[in-house]
Amino acid sequence: MNTLANKNTVLITAGPTREALDPVRYITNHSSGKMGYAIAAAFLEKGYRVILVSGPVEVKLAHPDLTIIPVNSADEMYAACMPYFASAKITVFAAAVADYKPAETVLYKIKKSDAEFDLKMVKNVDIAYQFGLIKRNDQVAVGFALETNNEEQNALKKLYTKNLDLVILNSTQDENATFGFDTNKITIINRDFLFRALPLKSKAEVGKDIADAAIKVSATAKNSTVKTSQLI
Numbered sequence: 001m002n003t004l005a006n007k008n009t010v011l012i013t014a015g016p017t018r019e020a021l022d023p024v025r026y027i028t029n030h031s032s033g034k035m036g037y038a039i040a041a042a043f044l045e046k047g048y049r050v051i052l053v054s055g056p057v058e059v060k061l062a063h064p065d066l067t068i069i070p071v072n073s074a075d076e077m078y079a080a081c082m083p084y085f086a087s088a089k090i091t092v093f094a095a096a097v098a099d100y101k102p103a104e105t106v107l108y109k110i111k112k113s114d115a116e117f118d119l120k121m122v123k124n125v126d127i128a129y130q131f132g133l134i135k136r137n138d139q140v141a142v143g144f145a146l147e148t149n150n151e152e153q154n155a156l157k158k159l160y161t162k163n164l165d166l167v168i169l170n171s172t173q174d175e176n177a178t179f180g181f182d183t184n185k186i187t188i189i190n191r192d193f194l195f196r197a198l199p200l201k202s203k204a205e206v207g208k209d210i211a212d213a214a215i216k217v218s219a220t221a222k223n224s225t226v227k228t229s230q231l232i
């Protein structure tokens, strides 16, 4: 019987992060979480156990093999992933993590006083990069690259810098794709520089395409030190 204990685990980050300025204000982005949740649904359908570390989103998902860990900030998201990464066969970094956070979170509500207000920001932890440093050969990591220009070049840079096995390129130039939409248009790129451009599809369908591609790479990664991902 395929019990939860012997199911393969997939770790997924999804949604935006919120970086607090004070107790009532934060910096965030337009991520809806729909793509990350669709990927989670696709893996659940294929019989995986899914750990979904999610920023604040409206989208809902429930399944006996799904654990959702709600977080706010990038630091919380990183800490929440930590206990699960080593046992995850596949990790998908689908969250739109804020690149910067306020240098300090003020304990009390910031009062308005001067005509101008300067905000100092510092770099957030790069979750995909940090896990890329400790990823084993039998593990597969999938990341996203949301780009406005030099799309393919930037995506490849992310693939190698973050030690990903697949990068999912999203372009803001595509209509009805990316933030908030129920559809997406992606290009899947592997480490052999193979590009698979897919047409505009529902995020549910795109989630399945991403899960299938990751599972194929994972199958070749299982017993070898070299991953051949020809089959994306």
Ligand code: CTP
Binding pocket: 013, 074, 093, 094, 095, 096, 097, 098, 099, 124, 125, 126, 127, 128, 129, 142, 143, 144, 145, 146, 147, 158, 162
């Ligand atoms: N990512 C992450 N932690 C961060 C930033 C990004 O885990 N602090 C992950 C995202 O989930 C995504 C990939 O890294 O899978 C690329 O994210 P993106 O925002 O496109 O790239 P950045 O590395 O932030 O680069 P830039 O914003 O300069 O394009």
